[in-house]
Amino acid sequence: MxxxxxxxxxxxxxxxxxxxxxxxxxxxxxxxxxxxxxxxxxxxxxxxxxxxxxxxxxxxxxxxxxxxxxxxxxxxxxxxxxxxxxxxxxxxxxxxxxxxxxxxxxxxxxxxxxLIRRNMEQKGNTRYTFDSIIGGSHAIQEVIEHTKRATRTPSSVLIVGETGTGKELFAQSIHNGSERTTGPFISQNCAAMPDTLIESILFGTSKGAFTGATEKIGLFEQAEGGTLLLDEINSLSPMLQAKLLRAIQEKSIRRIGDTIDRKVNVRIISTINEDPIEAIAENRLRKDLYYRLSVVSLFIPSLRERKEDIPLLVDSFIGKYNQLFRMEVKGVTQEVHTLFAEYDWPGNVRELEHIIEGAMNLIVDEEWIDVSHLSYNLKNKMQLIKHQAPVTFTKSKQDKDFPERASSICNLKDYLQEAEQYYIKKALEKHKYHKTNAANELGLSRQTLQYRIKRLDLE
The missing domain is CATH 3.30.450.20 (PAS domain)
Incomplete structure (x- = not known):
């Protein structure tokens, strides 16, 4: 028994x-x-x-x-x-x-x-999922929700955001959350290579195409069945953008020097670090390529637009570098928290991470990061912010609410953004939020107005 x-x-x-x-x-x-x-x-x-x-x-x-x-x-x-x-x-x-x-x-x-190990090997260097995105603010949670919906289809995605906002993190999350998760994820920064080289990298070469050329597959073929991330797509020349457009439309590529078209099954995710409408207007991005790439458009908010997430990000980065450096830092002082809340963060989340890493390199046996551990350049910038005279606006003869020049010199970028926000909001209210009519009065296309509404959080 x-x-x-x-x-x-x-x-x-x-x-x-x-x-x-x-x-x-x-x-x-x-x-x-x-x-x-x-x-x-x-x-x-x-x-x-x-x-x-x-x-x-x-x-x-x-x-x-x-x-x-x-x-x-x-x-x-x-x-x-x-x-x-x-x-x-x-x-x-x-x-x-x-x-x-x-x-x-x-x-x-x-x-x-x-099976898990094989899948991870096939994913290559993808290590980010939606769980990796830190933030509880409405701005970031809304983008996460839209991004999750984009995992259901193979449509092209354009991710718009300033440098350092985490665009590749969102791209990898889309790949790892989609049916292509077992396929390869190939990433290429289009600004990192000259056009003569990037073309062969993307499409591959045929033996004899030029002196020393060998038979070599490009990134489109390497990404077969998976995802190809094209970072800073606006850095490509118009000629190469035209070739890229054809490859996406026809779902086939032709290696340099070859006569054979090869079918490819690749999802394209691209990123841009500026207003795509401005890039089109200034001939840095083809309009037809933009329409093809932006089937799904995601706008990643800057860190200054979601400052309530800074404490969560700080805790996450301290935990990361505690593990890497074998330290036991508990957090940042209240004074540092206040300075972080006042700072404009031009480098976004990436800048915050580098500041935390730099501060932890200066810690000896302290438990808390204080102002003395921050970099010299950052302390100088924060001192300027601290001692800067507050911006005050006077009423205009034309409109009692319009912000005129401050009595003292203020940050031009902030002033222009506030003026832009005022004008767009005024036009929307006048036309009862009919975006086409508002865009016509402002001298913008409806698409440009839509982008600016999202960027300025006017919805």
Missing amino acids: YETLINEIDVGIHVIDEFGKTVVYNDKMMEIESLSREDLINKDFLDVFRFEDEHDSTLLEALHHQKSTQNVKQTYFTKGGKEITTINRTFPITDETNVIGAIEVAKDVTKLEQ
Whole structure:
């Protein structure tokens, strides 16, 4: 009855005695490890199995240190070299005074572990998901919600945002949340290479296309079945943008020097760090390419537009560098929090992370980051902010609400943004939020007005 019971249950059972020799080994464990009872019964445990470290064996830890474990994942190798991964429940067996053995109950997850590993290898360097995006503000949560919807289809996505806002983080999250998650994710910064080189990188080359040219596949072919991220798309020349447009429309590419069109199945995600309408107006972005790339448009808010997220980001970065630097910094002082709230953050989230990293490099044994740990340049900028005279606006003869020049010099960028916000809001109110009529009066296209409404948070 005892043998029937342990052989019928659908978990592996392995029992060793006080000397580390196997005394019980059921049918399920034989199936998991592809071994027979003759390979183990009365054999020393470590003669049959190999671990990176003896302490990695939950069974030996139970025997030698009376350590019980619950649902611990363990990877090890048999003497034949087979890799096994199990989830174990392990505990020592004792009589009234001594440990007389140990028992392990194991569930096989080898195939699942190998599948996960293959998927991670195929993802390449993608490490971000929606859980990686930090922020509870309405501005960022709204973008996250829109981004999640974009994972359901293979449509092209254009991500608009200032430098340092985390555009690639959103791109990787789309890839990892979509059906293409097991496919490759290939990223290319279009501003990092000259046009002559970027063309061959994107589309590949055929042998003999030019002196020294070899048969080489491009990024479109490498990303087959997955996602191709084109960063700073407005950096490409008009000629190359035209070739890119054709590739996206026809879903095929032609290597340089080749005569064959090759079909590709790739999702295109592109990013731009400026107003795309302005880029079109100034001939940095083709209008037809913009329409093709922006089937889904995402506008990532700057850090100054979501300052309520700064404490969460600070805690996250401190946790990250505590682990990397083996430190135990608890946080930032209230004075630093106040300075962070007043600062304009031209470099956005990336700048905040670099500031935290730099500050932690200056800490010796303190527990809190204070102003003395901040960089010299940042302290100078913050001193200017602190001592800057407040901006006051006088009433205009034309309109009592319009902000005129301040009596003292103020930040031009802030002044222009406030004036732009005022004019757009006034036009929208006049035309009862009919965007086409408002755009006509402002001398803008409806699309340009829509972008500015989103950027200035006027919806």
